[in-house]
Amino acid sequence: MEWKHPWLPITHETQTDMLKTISREKLEDLFCNIPDEFRLKRDLDLPPSHSEYEVAKRLQYLASINRSADDGRVFLGTGAYPHYIPKIVPALAGRSEFVTSYTSYQPEISQGMLQTLFEYQSMLAEVLQIEVVNSSMYDMATALGEAARMTVRVKKGRTRFLVPGTINTEYFQVLQTYTEPADIQIQKIDYDTKTGLMDLNDLNAQLGDDVAGVYVENPSYLGFIESQVDEINEIVHSAGSLLVAGVDILSLGILRPPGTYGADIVISEGQPLGSPISYGGPLLGIFGCRMDRKLVYQMPGRLVGLTRTEEEPHEQGYVLTLSPREQHIRREKATSNICSNQALAAVTAAVYLSTIGPKGLHELAQTIAYKSNYASRVINEIPGVSSPAIGNSIWREFVVRFSEGSTAYDIHEGLIKNNLHGGQILTGVYPELGESMLFCVTELHDLQTIDVLVETLTEITEGGA
Amino acid sequence: MDKKSVSDKKTRQAKWDEPLLFERSIPGVMAHQVPIAEEKIRKEIGSLDSLIPEAMRRKGYPNLPEVSELQVVRHFTRLSQMNFSVSLGTYPLGSCTMKYNPIINEAVSSHPGFAWLHPNQDVRHAQGALELLWELEHWLAEITGMDAVTLQPAAGAQGEFTGVMVMREYHRCVTEECEQRNEMLIPDAAHGTNPASAAMAGYKVIVIPSSDEGLVDLEALKESAGPNTAGLMLTNPNTIGVFEKDIAEIAGIVHESGGLLYYDGANFNAIMGVVRPGDMGFDVVHLNLHKTMSTPHGGGGPGSGPVGVKKELAEFLPVPRIVKDEDGFFNLDYDFPRSIGKVKGFFGNFGMLVRAYSYIYSLGYQGLKRASEVAVLNANYIAYHVSRIRGFSLPYSQDAPRMHECVISAEKMKEDTGITAMDVAKRLLDFGIHSPTVYFPLIVPEALMIEPTETESRQDLDRLISAFQAISDEAYSNPEHVKGAPKSTALRQLDEYRAAHPKTLTLSWKMYQENKDE
Structure with a gap:
């Protein structure tokens, strides 16, 4: 019997007929250019085909043995943040007209995607208070790598890039991979081990006419708010360097946007804008800059611009623009090799921001501020536990330090036994923080669960002492 | 073939007069109620002013649209209707492999066990995800003939960067000739990402011209x-859709010079289960799961660009690697x-890796091979019939069969009538x-690169041919x-010059408002 599959509509009979019309005898003839010595003369060693029911069952099984974090009992952040996703967000962004389209190379027939991406660029520009945001990068980690390379292109001849000593460890690793082949030296700036704030003396000392850019994170990887942004802005620009700000997008409901403190380039992680954590991907790299042609022409990634139809009556429309920066035109002289980006995650972010609106963004940032500060405060009351162990003001994430015998690993194990998952273990990564974990609290963590967390931490630390 | 089946009178794209959502905004209207902190928490914490240093407080709300839930639904539903997609029709965009994106793959990837799994959760909590990744790595290794695979790259271009960085590390650590070996050879017909990726990794790009047959000039x-x-860095089948039959010689030349051979997997849809890069002498390969393995393109992404390597290169792959111990953990x-x-x-x-897993599990070894066979059959069917239509031709290696795509030239049509490849594209x-x-590729004048894919029916293929005839x-x-043309799309041709001109460049609503005020 002929092997068939629902996604392959050409039957053997149709095939025979088609071959006849193109004067070929058999299918095999079409592969005659492939040297016989290389032809695979066996079946691929893969599972056989399965019915849709069997596929669903297999994937259901694999999903079911993971422990889903949707019950608000997992306190992890560090670059992928669990937040509530309004139901209309996946319903709209998941429409297959968006999902199954390619990059909008033919604008006349792709206005839906182009306008949505223009709205994404526009809404992010408002939240960040910066004029230009591209239509997406892979994630914030790679956005940082691209930002560092961009500062070196803009500030020709300068080859150093400074980062805060408290930088997100994962982003730091990606930054190194991206900058090493471009001969960019990455150096860390000291920080105050109590407040976490950047050591401005060290920043001044490290700056020089070979520094292309300086990176600040706000809130920092360790959760505290970097409050010296005006001073940093002045110091960095006096040295002729560019300021790159990495910000948390939801925090901007209540925190000062980076465009107001002189950031030349802004990056952020857009996953919290309506995308699930999905084991760390797809994420969404937000990438913006000031409207300065020296910057915009060096920007990586695709940009959607407003225009109008060529002929009258002129109608407003959207196209991909400034593409001579890109690889398909400029090849090895392109600003980046990026081609596919995270467009659908950008669509998701546009729908999300349209849905929660300006007041919703503000209230959500407030809710997170309340809950994370509450959690930090009650955890701090546990004997032998200090929180936040670094920084004065925190938002969403905070470092919890354990003394008196309990290791972060003991705490982690104890929480797991109680169907809770603690924060990221930092022990060893920041030796001055001792036995510590980075907790993340969002609107998904309710009062009851936070209290259960505190009770459980109390029991574990008492047992360990 | 029934020529009556195509007519610009019978089809038109939806068109809505849909302004930017900013223009629909009315202060005070809301589309969603966000959760607020419990009363006890708010009481305990008191004013937020004490928590945020004054210098860091945002003054005022961001200027986002204020609209109702229904307005959001209508806005994006209308916009979606003004967006062409695989779900709506034939999408023969060459090199992009716009095949059907199965609904089942979307469904399984949104299971909470996948969608709500945090990447830093204890690995004991993520055994299903890790098993899926481990298995997928092994399947892709088998499909490409490689020994080890990383799933980390986010897209094809990132896969290229990863692969080239791996080659560079090999030269640094193994041949110890990293400084001396600073040139990457790339055929002139290659995708733009190849030279861009090589340059990003610090290489000087040396362009290899194509022969009269459109193949690598030995x-x-x-x-x-x-x-x-x-x-x-080689694409095989190449960008004119022809298999580089001299691949053994090519591999020999590169290896004898001490270099490595990189396989650009953009055109992998032609060869699944037929021939493997690893068996042809390639050392590194990237795949585009959003092409070959049917994960959707999402209007530009997210994609996924796994990289496979031979065992001598495995230690250089990105970390972490996924491993399975003796107990199956x-x-x-x-x-x-x-x-x-x-x-x-x-x-x-x-999320894309889950979809690719689901795709491979559904088709199995029989289906992957059959998919490639049909993709090749369909492309040859199109190449044969379209190249016989007046004004069109099939340049280079005319007698060689095409693989999964073909590049038709409208050069004759342009000479005869002034109608260019772009005009044809717009009229379609x-x-x-x-x-x-x-x-594209640049070596073909007035190029129309057509990739029908295996999921189009014979009727759809005939309709495409009829459209070229019309x-x-x-x-x-x-x-x-x-x-x-086009006349039946939501908008007629757009002014790209105006979009890019410094005086009219408008990249956001913010810039639009500022330009207006000037």
């Missing part, structure tokens, strides 16, 4: 390959001191068919009619 390759060669292993490091946050575009839109890739008839009888 003599030119021999001249360029030498002690400075890090490797050759899956873990993440960071202990590869010679790894290139990380190229992306966490483990790659996991009027028939409810997406245009092919145009003006456009040819028009070009030779009433070329002005073609030139004005």
Whole structure:
């Protein structure tokens, strides 16, 4: 019997007929250019085909043995943040007209995607208070790598890039991979081990006419708010360097946007804008800059611009623009090799921001501020536990330090036994923080669960002492 | 073939007068109620002013649209209707493999066990995800003939960067000729990402010209390959859709020079289960799961660009690697001191990897091979029939069969009638068919690169051919009619010059408002 599959509509009979019309005898003839010595003369060693029911069952099984974090009992952040996703967000962004389209190379027939991406660029520009945001990068980690390379292109001849000593460890690793082949030296700036704030003396000392850019994170990887942004802005620009700000997008409901403190380039992680954590991907790299042609022409990634139809009556429309920066035109002289980006995650972010609106963004940032500060405060009351162990003001994430015998690993194990998952273990990564974990609290963590967390931490630390 | 089946009178794209959502905003209207903190928490914490240093407080709300839930639904539903997609019609965009994106794959990836799994959760909590990744790595290794695979790269171009960085690390650590081997050889017909990725990794790009047959020019390759060669990046089948039959010689030349051979997997849809890069002498390969393995393109992404390597190169792959111990327990292993490091946050575009797993599991070994066979059959069917239509031709290696795509030239049509490849592309839109890739590869004048894929039915293929026939008839009888296209799309041709001009450049609502005020 002929092997068939629902996604392959050409039957053997149709095939025979088609071959006849193109004067070929058999299918095999079409592969005659492939040297016989290389032809695979066996079946691929893969599972056989399965019915849709069997596929669903297999994937259901694999999903079911993971422990889903949707019950608000997992306190992890560090670059992928669990937040509530309004139901209309996946319903709209998941429409297959968006999902199954390619990059909008033919604008006349792709206005839906182009306008949505223009709205994404526009809404992010408002939240960040910066004029230009591209239509997406892979994630914030790679956005940082691209930002560092961009500062070196803009500030020709300068080859150093400074980062805060408290930088997100994962982003730091990606930054190194991206900058090493471009001969960019990455150096860390000291920080105050109590407040976490950047050591401005060290920043001044490290700056020089070979520094292309300086990176600040706000809130920092360790959760505290970097409050010296005006001073940093002045110091960095006096040295002729560019300021790159990495910000948390939801925090901007209540925190000062980076465009107001002189950031030349802004990056952020857009996953919290309506995308699930999905084991760390797809994420969404937000990438913006000031409207300065020296910057915009060096920007990586695709940009959607407003225009109008060529002929009258002129109608407003959207196209991909400034593409001579890109690889398909400029090849090895392109600003980046990026081609596919995270467009659908950008669509998701546009729908999300349209849905929660300006007041919703503000209230959500407030809710997170309340809950994370509450959690930090009650955890701090546990004997032998200090929180936040670094920084004065925190938002969403905070470092919890354990003394008196309990290791972060003991705490982690104890929480797991109680169907809770603690924060990221930092022990060893920041030796001055001792036995510590980075907790993340969002609107998904309710009062009851936070209290259960505190009770459980109390029991574990008492047992360990 | 039934020519009556295509007509620009029978099809048109939806069109809505849909302004930017900013223009619909009315202060005070809301589309969603966000959760607020419990009363006890708010009481306990008191004013937020004490928590946020004054210098860091946002003054006022961001200027986002204020609209109702229904307005959001209508806005994006209307916009979606003004967006062509695989779900709506034939999308023969060459090199992009716009095949059907199965609904089941979307469904399974949104299971809470996947969608709500945090990447830093204890590996004991993520055994299902790790098993899926581990198995997928092994399947992709088998499909490509490689020994080890990383799933971390987010897209094809990132896969290229990763692969080239791995080659560079190999030259640094193994041949110890990293500094000397600073040239990457790339054929002139290659995708733009190849030279861009090589340059990003610090390489000087050496362009290898194509022969009269549109294949790698062996003599030119021999001249360029030498002690400075890090490797050759090759797409096979190449971008004109023809298999590089001299691959054994090519691999020999590159390897004898001490370089490595890189396989650009953009065109992998032609060869699944037929021939494997690893067996042809390639050392590194990237795949585009959003092409070959049917994960959707999402209007530009997210994609996924896994990289496979031969065992001598495995230690250089990005960390973490996924490992399985003797008890069948899956873990993440960071202990590869010679790894290139990380190229992306966490483990790659996991949601896409779930979809690719589901795709391979559904088709199985029989289906992957059959998919490639049919993709090749369909492309040859199109190449044969379209190249026989007046004004079109099939340049280079005319007698060689095409693989999964073909590049048609409209050069004759342009000479005869003034109608260009771009005009043809725009006119196709009027028939409810997406245009092919145009003006690529650069070695073909007036290029129309057509990739029908295996999921199109014979009727759809015949409709595509009929559309080319109808456009040819028009070009030779009433070329002005073609030139004005498209007419049945939401908008007519757009002014790209104006979009990019410094005086009118508008990249956001913010810039629009500022320009207006000037």
